[in-house]
Amino acid sequence: MLLLFTFNPDYGVGEDGFAVPTRTIDCIDPTDRSCPFFPDRLMTRICIVGAGAVGGYLGARLVLAGEAINVLARGATLQALQTAGLRLTEDGATHTLPVRATHDAAALGEQDVVIVAVKAPALESVAAAIAPLIGPGTCVVVAMNGVPWWFFDRPGPLQGQRLQAVDPHGRIAQAIPTRHVLGCVVHLTCATVSPGHIRHGNGRRLILGEPAGGSSPRLASIAALFGRAGLQAECSEAIQRDIWFKLWGNMTMNPVSVLTGATYDRILDDPLVSAFCLAVMAEAKAIGARIGCPIEQSGEARSAVTRQLGAFKTSMLQDAEAGRGPLEIDALVASVREIGLHVGVPTPQIDTLLGLVRLHAQTRGLY
Numbered sequence: 001m002l003l004l005f006t007f008n009p010d011y012g013v014g015e016d017g018f019a020v021p022t023r024t025i026d027c028i029d030p031t032d033r034s035c036p037f038f039p040d041r042l043m044t045r046i047c048i049v050g051a052g053a054v055g056g057y058l059g060a061r062l063v064l065a066g067e068a069i070n071v072l073a074r075g076a077t078l079q080a081l082q083t084a085g086l087r088l089t090e091d092g093a094t095h096t097l098p099v100r101a102t103h104d105a106a107a108l109g110e111q112d113v114v115i116v117a118v119k120a121p122a123l124e125s126v127a128a129a130i131a132p133l134i135g136p137g138t139c140v141v142v143a144m145n146g147v148p149w150w151f152f153d154r155p156g157p158l159q160g161q162r163l164q165a166v167d168p169h170g171r172i173a174q175a176i177p178t179r180h181v182l183g184c185v186v187h188l189t190c191a192t193v194s195p196g197h198i199r200h201g202n203g204r205r206l207i208l209g210e211p212a213g214g215s216s217p218r219l220a221s222i223a224a225l226f227g228r229a230g231l232q233a234e235c236s237e238a239i240q241r242d243i244w245f246k247l248w249g250n251m252t253m254n255p256v257s258v259l260t261g262a263t264y265d266r267i268l269d270d271p272l273v274s275a276f277c278l279a280v281m282a283e284a285k286a287i288g289a290r291i292g293c294p295i296e297q298s299g300e301a302r303s304a305v306t307r308q309l310g311a312f313k314t315s316m317l318q319d320a321e322a323g324r325g326p327l328e329i330d331a332l333v334a335s336v337r338e339i340g341l342h343v344g345v346p347t348p349q350i351d352t353l354l355g356l357v358r359l360h361a362q363t364r365g366l367y
Contacts, residue, residue, distance in 0.1 A: 044068050045112040047133055049126060051077050051086070051101075053190035054143055055117030056198040060088035061229040063097040070108050071101040072130065078103055080196030089193065090200040110135030113222065115184075116176075117143045119319075120331035124167070127175035139218055140176055141208070143184040145250060145315075146331025147339070150178040150211045151240060156292050158342055165334035182222055183209045183239040185246050191318075205232045209239025244293035249302060251332040251350075252280045254316035255357035258327065263311040268303055277303065279349040284336055290343040325366030329358055 047070040048059040059069045063086065071081055081101035088095045102108060111133045118126050123144070134140065142148055149167040152158045167173055189201030208223050210216050214237055226233035236242050256267055256277060268274050281299040288295050316327055333354045340347040361367035 045110070046070065047072060047108055047111045047114050048099075049114060049116045049130055049133075050118035050122075051081065051196065052117065052119075053192045053198055054186055054188075055115060056086060056192070056196070057088065057188070057190045057200055058115055058117065058143065058226075058229075058231075059099065060086055060095065060097055060198060061204075061231060062225070063099065064088075064095065065229040067225075067229070069099045070111065071099045072103070072105055072108070072133070073101050074103045076195040080194070084196060087193075087197040088200065089198070105130050105132040108133060111138055113139050113141060113225070115141045115143060119324075119326075120144060120146050120166075120328045121326040123149075124169075124171050127172045131175060134176070134180060138180055139182055139222060140180045141182045141184050141222060143186050143206075144331075146247065146328055147243070147335035148181075148183065149173050149176075150181050150183075151243070153178040153211045154213055154240065158291060158339070161342065163335050163338055165330040165338050178211050181211055182219060183211060183243065185236075185239070185242045187246070204230065205234070207234045207236050207239065207242045209236035209242065211239070213238055213240075238292075240291075241293045244288045244291075245295060247332065247336070248281060248284050248288070248295055249306065250314075251284060251336050252277050252353075253306065254314045255329065255333055255353055257314040257317040258320045259357055259360055261317070263313055264306055265310045265312075268307045274303065276349065276353075280353055283340065283345065283347045283350050287336060287340045287343060287345045287347075290345060291339065320361070320364070320366060323366070325361065325364075327357075327361050327366050329354070329361060329367060333357065 046062060046067055048055045049072045051059060051071050051073050059071060063069050071086070073081055078101055081099055084096065086097045086099045088097065100108075109132060114130065114133050116123075116126070116130075147163060147166055149163070149172045151163070152161040162170060162173065185207040187205035187207070188203035191199050191201065193199050206226055208219060208226075210219055215235060219235055223233040223235050253264065253267065256273065257263070260267060260273065267277065278299040281302070285295050285299070316332075319325070319327055333350065337347050337350050337354055340350065358367055
């Protein structure tokens with residue numbers, strides 16, 4: 001059974017405070033057990049790779065829905081999960097949830113679903129480590145920021161293009177073939193209170209899609225899985241467009257916030273800085289138009305929605321202030337510049353932003 005969910009046609013606020021387009025979409029009924037991937041039982045082989053804010057939240061929601069969750073972790077996070085469980089603070093309550101946590105992927109074996117929610121700079125090493133989790137039928141849900149390695153594994157002007165800024169040696173693509181991948185654009189806010197303890201802020205929206213476009217039984221099934229966990233899971237027939245729309249804001253505000261140490265309100269209230277942000281967004285918008293990812297909204301309209309959040313820090317600024325590096329500069333900014341070079345769109349403002357934030361991060365040991 002298909003349910004038709006109708007959303008307000010206006011723009012709303014998504015993860016990291018940026019405007020996201022709402023639209024009418026088809027989504028699987030989350031109570032339907034008859035679709036592929038779901039025999040009449042709960043799935044029992046689901047693994048979270050990266051139990052930070054986003055990965056921890058998705059895992060916690062799935063446990064609350066009755067799923068048995070494995071977590072691949074290390075260090076303080078692994079210790080916390082093994083001794084105290086996964087903790088989620090949401091809507092004024094804190095839940096302590098059981099998970100099976102280990103540092104050894106081989107101990108878990110092949111999974112039905114692997115949810116990868118790590119920072120982009122860590123992905124190459126993580127991809128090699130999770131090989132034991134991936135069997136012939138495993139679905140790898142990539143819930144990460146920036147341009148993914150499989151972005152051009154679809155018909156278009158740059159079909160098959162590998163980005164040096166994302167996967168310079170092709171090791172990620174080799175470790176996680178695109179046939180296993182589902183894209184996932186995350187529009188929610190969470191924070192890590194302490195290792196293994198996640199606090200949900202707002203939003204529960206996920207946009208899922210096949211790298212090649214269109215629909216598929218597994219896309220509907222994974223949307224159902226997240227839907228039963230209380231998440232607003234949408235099925236997109238053009239996931240690259242959804243990725244580019246989120247990136248349009250992230251690749252501007254994140255690095256500018258790191259350079260200035262400023263929150264959204266201060267960035268957008270400064271006329272010179274705000275004008276620079278709009279110039280960067282204009283270049284990214286022009287690139288999107290060349291690669292089949294057009295953006296209809298104006299930069300001014302997007303900024304107006306973001307400004308409503310007030311004194312809100314971007315995730316990259318939070319990472320920088322906490323000394324968590326490397327920062328996601330390549331996946332968010334260098335990748336956009338590289339695509340611009342491929343399609344012949346000049347990027348003087350993006351070049352300036354990339355040079356400044358990269359050197360800034362290098363001098364602080366964050367790149």
